[in-house]
Amino acid sequence: MAQSIATSRISDTTVQVNGRSYAAPKRPTVVMIVDGFDPAYLEHGIANGTLPTMKSFKQNGFMAIADCSMPSTTNTNNTSVVTGVPPVVHGINGNYYLDSETGKEIMVTDAKRLRCGTILGALSRAGVKTAVVTAKDKLLKVLAYEMDGINFSSEYADKATINENGIENVEKLVGRKTPDQYSADLSLFVFDAGVKLLSTVHPDLMYLSTSDYVQHKHAPGEPEADAYHQAVDKTVAALIELGATVAITADHGMNDKSRADGTPNVVYLEDELNSRFGAGSVRVICPIADPFVRHHGALGSFVRVHLRKAGDIHAMMEFARTLPGIELVLDKENVCKQFDLPIDREGDFAVFSDRNTVVGARREDHNLSQLAGHRLRSHGGLGEQKVPFLLSRPISAAYQKRAKAGPLHNYDIFDFALNGVD
Numbered sequence: 001m002a003q004s005i006a007t008s009r010i011s012d013t014t015v016q017v018n019g020r021s022y023a024a025p026k027r028p029t030v031v032m033i034v035d036g037f038d039p040a041y042l043e044h045g046i047a048n049g050t051l052p053t054m055k056s057f058k059q060n061g062f063m064a065i066a067d068c069s070m071p072s073t074t075n076t077n078n079t080s081v082v083t084g085v086p087p088v089v090h091g092i093n094g095n096y097y098l099d100s101e102t103g104k105e106i107m108v109t110d111a112k113r114l115r116c117g118t119i120l121g122a123l124s125r126a127g128v129k130t131a132v133v134t135a136k137d138k139l140l141k142v143l144a145y146e147m148d149g150i151n152f153s154s155e156y157a158d159k160a161t162i163n164e165n166g167i168e169n170v171e172k173l174v175g176r177k178t179p180d181q182y183s184a185d186l187s188l189f190v191f192d193a194g195v196k197l198l199s200t201v202h203p204d205l206m207y208l209s210t211s212d213y214v215q216h217k218h219a220p221g222e223p224e225a226d227a228y229h230q231a232v233d234k235t236v237a238a239l240i241e242l243g244a245t246v247a248i249t250a251d252h253g254m255n256d257k258s259r260a261d262g263t264p265n266v267v268y269l270e271d272e273l274n275s276r277f278g279a280g281s282v283r284v285i286c287p288i289a290d291p292f293v294r295h296h297g298a299l300g301s302f303v304r305v306h307l308r309k310a311g312d313i314h315a316m317m318e319f320a321r322t323l324p325g326i327e328l329v330l331d332k333e334n335v336c337k338q339f340d341l342p343i344d345r346e347g348d349f350a351v352f353s354d355r356n357t358v359v360g361a362r363r364e365d366h367n368l369s370q371l372a373g374h375r376l377r378s379h380g381g382l383g384e385q386k387v388p389f390l391l392s393r394p395i396s397a398a399y400q401k402r403a404k405a406g407p408l409h410n411y412d413i414f415d416f417a418l419n420g421v422d
């Protein structure tokens with residue numbers, strides 16, 4: 001009885017978050033970030049029949065392609081999705097950055113750089129029962145920022161405590177051991193936990209975020225990729241079966257970045273610039289860098305160039321444009337204007353490589369032995385900006401019109417799931 005009173009009170013609630021209004025969920029709602037879910041995987045799975053649930057959304061729900069935030073990296077986009085705004089507002093513009101005050105290079109593992117609140121946090125404080133499950137623990141502090149409710153990573157499932165995570169005995173709930181950090185299982189554990197939570201704890205709103213371990217290794221059509229995405233599809237079916245509205249998007253796409261002979265197609269930009277303009281002229285920062293991911297060697301398709309001493313930025317940018325595989329070079333002002341990035345956290349200029357090329361710092365910064373014979377697949381640039389945007393239920397005419405008019409971003413997914421679903 002108490003439960004139904006609480007629900008009816010909550011169902012009229014709306015919260016304001018970063019300039020948008022979000023209605024409390026009318027029925028259990030699950031927002032799922034399938035890390036590295038390039039539209040090519042979706043198309044392939046629809047064509048070969050391995051994604052029947054997602055395929056049915058074309059008729060019975062909503063299916064579109066959206067843009068992710070740039071750079072097309074994990075932290076940036078998970079943050080955009082949970083805040084509903086681009087990096088210029090939320091401040092997280094990569095996984096890795098050069099601190100301009102200390103000169104130190106820092107990995108983002110907490111919410112210190114976050115400049116605004118989240119949709120999950122605001123709804124939880126308004127009485128909505130929320131839950132967050134993420135594969136990678138490094139994302140947890142941002143995803144569960146100022147949120148009351150269950151939150152844990154599959155990486156540290158065995159360490160969850162009531163005090164810290166609002167839940168304990170996660171292994172028992174999910175029915176298996178904490179998975180290996182470098183495995184497809186890290187994400188499969190998230191799916192199983194999501195289904196278990198929905199059927200036992202009954203959150204009103206749940207956020208599930210996976211890891212792109214499989215997509216970094218396996219192209220669309222490879223059996224491992226098919227098996228993994230099929231597991232995603234089955235999870236979605238199970239969540240719908242339990243009465244949930246399910247919304248699915250990705251943090252970024254994924255492309256093959258190898259040459260025909262299988263070796264990585266890399267431009268070592270810091271080496272190139274320093275050999276042309278003098279040793280120690282610049283430092284190149286790869287915002288994709290992530291010690292928790294072994295299989296991309298910190299190589300992606302977007303970097304920031306920081307001048308270490310006074311130099312001719314114009315000449316450097318012109319030179320970068322001549323390098324093979326470089327598709328866009330923008331100065332600080334223009335990259336921020338074009339891609340909604342925070343100017344106080346940008347390098348002196350930004351360099352994008354094309355969909356078949358990665359751009360790195362110095363050769364010694366990137367350990368490619370970790371690829372262990374796999375072709376390099378990665379993201380970070382414009383070639384990985386397109387992501388699926390799916391809803392398990394039809395959306396209102398007004399939201400259909402909005403989606404058609406565009407632009408549609410992955411960070412619109414909470415808006416569509418909470419305000420747009422009939």
Ligand SMILES: [Zn+2]
Binds near residue numbers: 251
């Ligand atoms: Zn990712």
